[in-house]
Each structure stands twice: as structure tokens, then as C-alpha cells.
Amino acid sequence: GCFDSYLIYHSFCYPLILILLCNCCNIFTLLMSSCLTATIYCPVKLFFTIDTSETIALQEPPPGSLVESIKEFMKMFAQKLEDEAYRGHIQITWAFGGLHFSQKHVVFSQFTNRVSFIKSLNQIKYLGKGTYIDCALRNMTQQMTHHYSEIKPVLFSVVVTDGHVTGSPCSGIKMAAEKARDQGIHIFSVAASSNIDELGMKEIASSPVELYRDNYIVMEIVDGRPRMSEETIDRIIKVMLPPVSPTLPAVCSSLST
Template identity: 60%
Template sequence: MHLAHPLIPLDEPVIQLYRKHFHQINDCLYVYHAEKNECPIDVYFTIDTSETIALQEPPPGSLVESIKSFTEQFAQRLEDHEFKGVVRINWNLGGLHFSQRQEVFSRMASKSEFIAGVSKIRYLGKGTYIDCAIANMTQEMVRSPTYPKSLRFAVVITDGHVTGNPCGGIKVAAEKARDEGIRIFVVAASKNVDENGLKEIANSPAAVYRRDFMAVDLSQGRAIIHTETMDRIIKTMCYSVSCLETRGPPGPKGHRGQKVSILH
């Protein structure tokens, strides 16, 4: 898999946390010798384009354009990858953007189709209903699976500020997403955020799914896209398939296969 250089490793404490909390092992991780299994990974981007985002960088709406660049660069880094001729990882992407309402800019699709959809995102303005956006994201992922046993991840880009909770609140919406097997990463749109709101969205532990992820840094007087955030999230998603086991035909009870990793 291609990532930006230098390759950023996962911190050991994060690896240990991920090992502890990653319980649902996808069937595509267990394969027999001489067989090649598809391992599809669905990633859904949920992007805040409300007024609190749009007014952070002049002229109004500029930060939205910077977040679009972040999203496109992120998608470009997700390359299908064949691991040792045994497992093929396939990425499928979808996304919506939101304020008080939500607009789907890409159904679950290929990288090129997704990037074409990103270009259509426009600043929506008005208030921010994060709970409704998460609920809509969950619905989109569940009804449009690329494969019945796909690994599901969501990347929510927001400042965490809300103006209402008409869909039951963030915690309820995020819990329903987790019930559907969706692991949610939260990326701060910039440094101007409500951190408590962000942590309500993210899966646990926050050290894995929230951390210090940021899309755009405006503190230096210009928009700087945080490629390090992309690389760290991609590494963490890949870690979900890093403990692949290749096993021979069924043998005596207790026989274990060879452990391999795609992180190196």
C-alpha cells in the first residue's frame, strides 16, 4: 500500500490499545494456502459544511474548500493492495456533507467516482445537526454494502459544535453506528473545535479513533493540509487486517497458522 513518505508508524501504545479493543475479526482475514481472498474495506466520509466551519477562514467557505482537498488527498492514498498473493484489500468509498440537512455526494463507489463526487461539495451554511448526519451515514453504509462482510469505517470531519439534536443526540446516533459494525474516526476540521463533542462521536478508545487528528491547520495564516492525519488513520485501518493468518487445510485442534502483518 502506498502512503506518503516518510511512512508514519503507529505508536506502540496505540497498537496495544487497538489490539485490546479490536474484537470483531472479519472472515476475510482467515484464508487457506493457495487461495486468494478479497478483503473489502468500506470508508464513508461525513463532512461538516455548516456555518461554524465556513466562517473560520476568509472568505466564507474557504475552509470547506480546504477540507475538500484533504478528503481528496486522503482518498488518493487508499490503493487496492495484494498482500503476498493471498489477500487482496479493496477500498470502496462514499460520503455525505451536512449542516442542518445532509447531501450525499457519493454512494459507495470506486476511488475515482468518489473523488468526482467530492468536487460537487458546496458550503451549506446554517446550523449543525451532527446526530442526523451520523444517522444518515449509518443508513447509507448499511443499505449500500459493497460486500456482506466488508470492514466498515467512517471518517467524520467536523468542529464538534452543534445547534440542535433532532435525531436523538450524538451519543445515540454514534452507538447505533457501532451496533452496525461501523468504527468512527473523528477529525477536527481545524483547531477551533468543541473537543467534548468530537469525543462523543468517536469510537472508544479515543486514543485510537480521535487522538489529535486534524484536517486543516489555519494557525500559520494559511491553510495547511494535515497529511499526517491521513497516514495515521490509514495505518490504523490497515491494522485491522494486520494480524492476518494463513492456514493450511484443517488439521489437529490447536494448530495455528503463520502470523503476518501488512504494516511493514
């Protein structure tokens, strides 16, 4: 009768419903696990923009020695950055490039891997003459944005200079730096030595200036002697990389918190 039908329904349908629910839960768990462990590709381009004008080249005897120190600084910087899987599923890959400048600019490395970039540093010879920082920033922007891969990279530039200019034929530092930032380039302003024009250094830096200028320096004076600032390199890298980075886009940093 009706009671028997009720018992049959419950004895057959409830276990079936439970089985279906369990299967759905298992499928959902697998899908969530797959989503959470999917690799997020995060290409990063790092471009060095290096002042080799007369005011830099003649700061330390013999002429050009500060330029050689800057080359060692870039080498140490690049050696600290490796392609890596962050937290197992954010794949960070690095590409390095650079130019040096005075009144003109010379691209010493197109974007390449770390080993090739370090080899290219040997090509840098100081240019001397005057300093057009605005033109260097414009050329840096062109180099960094004229070609993208399928995944848009995160863009960083480390600009090493003293902030002094002898002319501004490319609309001035402030406008050139703003145009670079409009293209998504994050600019760190690094003093070659303690002999600087701080206003010029701050105009180069991205916002917030306290993060992208922050007294970064290549050669500091310690106990009366010049010494390369490895601390500057480490502090800049901490800004660039998650989890502290405010600069990596959401696609790269969403799972790093």
C-alpha cells in the same frame, strides 16, 4: 519357511509403506500450500461525513474556504488508497462514498471507485445554517449498511467537523455514534481546524477514543500559517490497514501477523 516369509514381507511391504507415506506427505504439503496461498477477499468501505455548516464555512475567509480545504483533504486521502494484494493473498478492495451536512444532509457520492469519488467532490458546496451532527451520523449509518455484497465489508467512516452543535433532534451525538458502532462502523473523528468542541469530537469517535480521535485535524497551524495535515491521513490509514489494524475482521487479518 517362516524366515523366508519374514524377509519377503519386509522387503516388499516396508518400501510400499514408505511410498504410501511419502505420497500422503506430498498430498498434505500440496493441500497446506493451497490453503496458505488461497486469496482472502477483504472489501473495505470508506465513507466521509463532512460538516459544511455555518460554523465551518465561516471559520476562514473568504466564507467557504475551509470547506474547499476539506475537499482537498478527502482527495488526498482517497489517492493514497489503492486496491492491492497484501502479502500476495489478502486482496483489499476499496469503495468510497460520502455526505456533507448542516441541519440537513446531502449525499454527494454513493459507494464507488476512487476516480468517480474524487470527481464527485466538485458537487460539494457549503450548506451553512446550523449543525445536527447526530442526524448526520444516523444518515451515515443508513448509507453504509443498507446494502452488502456477498462478502461483508469492513466499514470505516471519517467524520470531519468541529464538534459544535446547534441542536440534537436525532437523540444526540453519543447515541447516534453508538448505533453506528453497533452496526460495525469504525468512526474516526477529525477536526476541521483547531477551533473545536473536544467533548463533541470524542463522543463521535469509536473506542478506544485515543485511537479514533488522537488529535486528527484537517488544517493545522504551522509557523503561523494554515497547512493541510497529511500526517493525519497517514496515521488514520495505518490504523485501518494491517498488520497494525485491530479493526479488520479475522478473515482479513489472520494471515497478516
